[in-house]
Amino acid sequence: MKGMKIVVTGDVCINTLQWIGPPPNHQGLDWQKHYNVKNVSKGGEALLLSDLIRLSTGLEVLSPKLENGDLDFIQSTVELELFSKYVNNSSEKVYRVNRFSGFTGPSCGLTRLLPVLEDDPFAKLVIIDDEGNGFSNNKKYWPKSLEQENHFPIVFYKMNKPAGTSEMWYHLERKHWENTVVIINSEDIRSQGVNISKSLSWERTAEDFVWQLNNNPSLIFLTKCRHLVVPFGLEGCIYYQNNGSSQSQLYFLPYEIEDNLGKSLQGKMYGLTSCFVAALARSVAAEPIILNKLDQYIGEGIKEGIVAARNYFIEGFGNRLDELHFPISSIFHENNKKFIIKEHVQEVKIPNLTQKRSQDLWYILNDKSSTSLAEIAYDIVKNGEDQALRYIPFARFGSLKVIDRIEIESYRSIKNLMREYIDNKNTVRPLSIAVFGTPGSGKSYGITEVAASIAPDKIIKLTFNLSQFTSTDDLIRAFHRARDYSLLGKLPLMIFDEFDSEFKGKLGWLKYLLAPMQDGLFREGDSEHPIGKAIFVFAGGTSSTFNEFCGETIDNPDEQVRFTKSFRNSKGLDFISRLRGYVNILGPNPVSEQDELYVIRRAMVLRSLIKIKTSHLIDKKGVAQIDNGVLRAMLKVPRFKHETRSMEAILDMSMLNEAKKWEQSYLPSKEQLKLHVDEEQFMRCLMHDAFFSEKTETLACFLFNKYNEISENVMSWQAISEAHRNFYFDLARNLPDSMFSINYDIASVNERPVPIIFDKVEVETLAKYEHGRWLLHKKNRGWEYGEILDENKKTSPFITSYNLLPVNKRKQIIQFVSSWSEALAFVNFKLESRRK
Incomplete structure (x- = not known):
């Protein structure tokens, strides 16, 4: 808003940036011929925040200011290095933080603060950066507008640690609570021992946050906030409101998950939350302030904050530190050339769960979609996942795309395990994972794509079907193959298909797998050989779920007792104790009466099969040429007898090599269809549109x-x-x-x-x-x-x-x-x- 003054203050820090530069003079003194450590000092904390607010709003900002040469404040030292600016593009580099070296206190040993220059007692927007370094308990440096009688500005209170015991907190609670927006980063909340899941699914993170806020004693003070904003990485944010009754809103990027950008691009950046707050302030300051619309300003500001913080991270400190221009105003300028724009950020209301786990899982898919699941499924097949799911969370692992929340959480758990294992240089014991699903559901494919999405050049896939092994010598040869690749510096991904098949009795292979799983060793005669670093994937052949494998689906008590005894004798419990994760693959058939999302999973499989096998049926605009009757039958027939394999077989049996569209006349005969579906149900779905249109x-x-x-x-x-x-x-x-x-x-x-x-x-x-x-x-x-x-x-x-x-x-x-x-x-x- 033109003419508006913004007051920004809080704790003060000097950030010292260090990096290694080339020799300044090959012909000069000896020290000039060597690589030099260079450094520059930049204002941090409230000083950085005030700079960002000026850039984001273009308004007059009243803030503390350093005297020339006076750097005797808390100092933070960071080491910079060149990293790729964009994902999958190593040609363009920018400087980001490689290592945070720590803090140095001022020479006097006491925290030093600075007053606001030309402070305005009637400022309408006050922004405070509380880093826990003394400002919140030192009234001498507080903005005058917080003490002014009958004046109630909007206050942005950015906190480093969640603690409602400072004098500043009590003052705001007494005088300015209706107009105070508290901003705390999710990592600062987690650092207090608060258990909020990370990088699994947006639903799980949101549910955990709401449950912790309502039940964790250490967070009770936050439930009093009228407005609480919690950024989750550079990909999401939760906005909690309490105006007599509480409600929470999740803002998120559908195709991302928390910390995904930071893991995809190397390096770190300080000031990310400050950049987010600056964009948030821009939204409030852009229009004449109407207090009863504050929640609307905040909602729009959160979207801008996510975009700006991502731009800030991507730009880093630029590629020329000798001509350092940091921060830059372009991070707040939105245009369609940027990878992320405000319209990409979605929002959804979080259900206020009273129990930590609900029997009926919450799906953003159901809340965000104004159309039926069937219509979404049609859209996926016709136009592709990216177009159909642009408002809905989904996960991508290489060529695998997943939309079901249960599968997303399982796959991401496995991916997190794999990434930690691959990055850990000291671990030689294999990482053991189990995967279950019905035949044809694509068990090994999913895990392979997850592994390839982490380290495609390092991982070697080796598949062994234990049901075809005739002796333990076959297993020894399999371990030797893995060992050979490990000695070459590769990481074997050993898929043991049908590991639960019989071998000299029920689950007979398990006892031969325990030592390799536990110690990374296999025995050949009197010798023991180390396998080296490897990932073991055990794909079930007789059990479609982990619970079924463990006998937890058995209802009869006597049968349960017999199973438990047999399972223990077969080393089943020892096997489970060595697993570090598992995935249940749901496949294209419904797994229960409550499973409505199977039609979406089925659509994603069908789109993928069309793209791989008959790509000529997809036109230049990405639209699949398929008859509506064929599409309806493929999506709505109650069951495919052999799951994904049956869907693939029907596509293979259709006469599509020269076809421009998958018409009904190109389908296989009813006799051939009978191999893979109930042909009468399939034909009924096929003709449905014709009957109905009349x-x-x-x-x-x-x-x-x-x-x-x-x-x-x-x-x-x-x-x-x-x-x-x-x-x-x-x-x-x-x-x-x-x-x-x-x-x-x-x-x-x-x-x-x-x-x-x-x-x-x-x-x-x-x-x-x-x-x-x-x-x-x-x-x-x-x-x-x-x-x-x-x-x-x-x-x-x-x-x-x-x-x-x-x-x-x-x-x-x-x-x-x-x-x-x-x-x-x-x-x-x-x-x-x-x-x-």
Whole structure:
């Protein structure tokens, strides 16, 4: 806002940057002929923050200032080195921090602070950098605007350590709490012993944060904050609000996870949180301050903060330290040429869980999507994952893309284990991991892609099927192969397929694997040989999940006792104790009645197969040329008999070599389909669109009349506008996906069936689904919330979330969706449960 003054103050530090430069003079004195250690001093903490605020806002910033030559403050020394500026591009280099050398105190032994020059007692925005070095308990240096009577500025309180015991904290709590925004980095919270997961999934991190905030005694003081902002690396942030009732919002980059940029690009940077705060302040200072809109300013500022902090890290200290320009204003200038822009940052409300683990996992996918899972699946196959999932978290490991939260967390846990193991120079014991899944689910592929995404040039994949081994000599030869590669400096990735197969008894191979797993040694006759560094991957052949392998799925107590005894005798418990992680691969078939995400997993497999095997079916715009009936059948047939292998087989058996589009006529015969699917169910899905399109108008008219009956409207179908009729056409066409959301498929029958009655949960699900569809329809046509329904102004009091609708409106929607079974029966469509 033009003319606005911002006060920035807090603890003061001098950052000394050191780096090694080339010899300054090959012909000069002896010391000039050697590499020189060079250094430069830059203001840190509140001094750096004030510089960043000036660059981000372009406004007048009142802050402390160093006297010429006076550097006798707390000093931080860092060593700089050249690192790649961008991921996968080593040609352009910038300086970043290679090592933090530590702090040096001032010569007087006491903390030195600086006053704000030309302090303004009526400043509207005050930003404090509390690094725990004395400022928060020294009122002499506090901004005047915090003491001014009847003046209540917006305060950004950036804290280094979460502690609500300083005089500054108590003062803000008494006088300025409504307008105070507390900013604490997630790593500073974790450093206090707070257990918040990292780099697994955004859902897990968000759930852990909310649970810790509500239950951890050391964080209770933070629950009082009206506004609490917690950045998570350079990829996400949580905004907690408490205005009588608490709520938390997660801001995140869908295709990233916490600390991913820092791991992808080498080096470190100080001042990342300060840069984030500067962008946050820019959002508040850009408009006339309206206090009841502070949460909106903060929300937009968080998005800008994530973008700016990433730019700050990427730019580093530049590539010329002899002409150091740091920090630079361009990190706050957004343009489409940058890798990340504000629109990439997504937001979602975090459920306020009262227990640390909920039986029903929270999926951002369900909250962020205004369309059905089936529609997302169609979009994935047609347009690719990057386009379809641009608002939804997904993980990428080499060529493997994963969207299911359970798989994402499992794979990332394994990736973290592998990365630590590979980076650890002193470990020679193999890293042991187990992977389970049904045949054809792609067990070894997933783990291989994860490993290759970490160290593709170092890892050598070796696959051994233990069910085909006839003696222990085969196993010894396998270990010798791994040892040979290890001696060459490679890292063997040994995949033991069907490790749980029989060999002289149940789980007979386990006792021969224990010593190599524990000590990295294998015995050949009287000799022992070290394998060297290696990753063991044990892929199950008889158990589809880890719990099944351990017998935890057995319900009968007597059978459980027998299993436990046999499992112990077969060295199963010893085997498990040597594992460091496991993954359950879910595959393209549903694993339970509650598993709705299988259609997304199936879509990702299908898109990948089309891309690999029939890439000519994908046009220049990235759109897959596939008939809607074929697509529906591949995505909605209840089960593929051999999982991914069956999907691949149907593609292979289709006549697509010269095809420009995967038409129904190119599919294999029913007899061939029978090898991989229930051919009758497949054909029914295939012909569904043809059956349904014939009855769309009749169905739309029936739905219109039913809603008129419920809402006591007397208008006729012929009298309404074309746009109004199209709304009911869309509703009719969308009914199959609506039914799919509550686990029903639609089948065309010859005689009118008896309508089923939905249960309470199904009706509530349909009501929320339909309101979301109606809401999207209205918003896409320019409607917005208004207290009065006005067709001309396009305002409606119902442009809000389902839970905020008036009770009578919710009842009306419930009554309407309850009639959908009757509507489908009217046009000879029968609902069949998918839970069978």
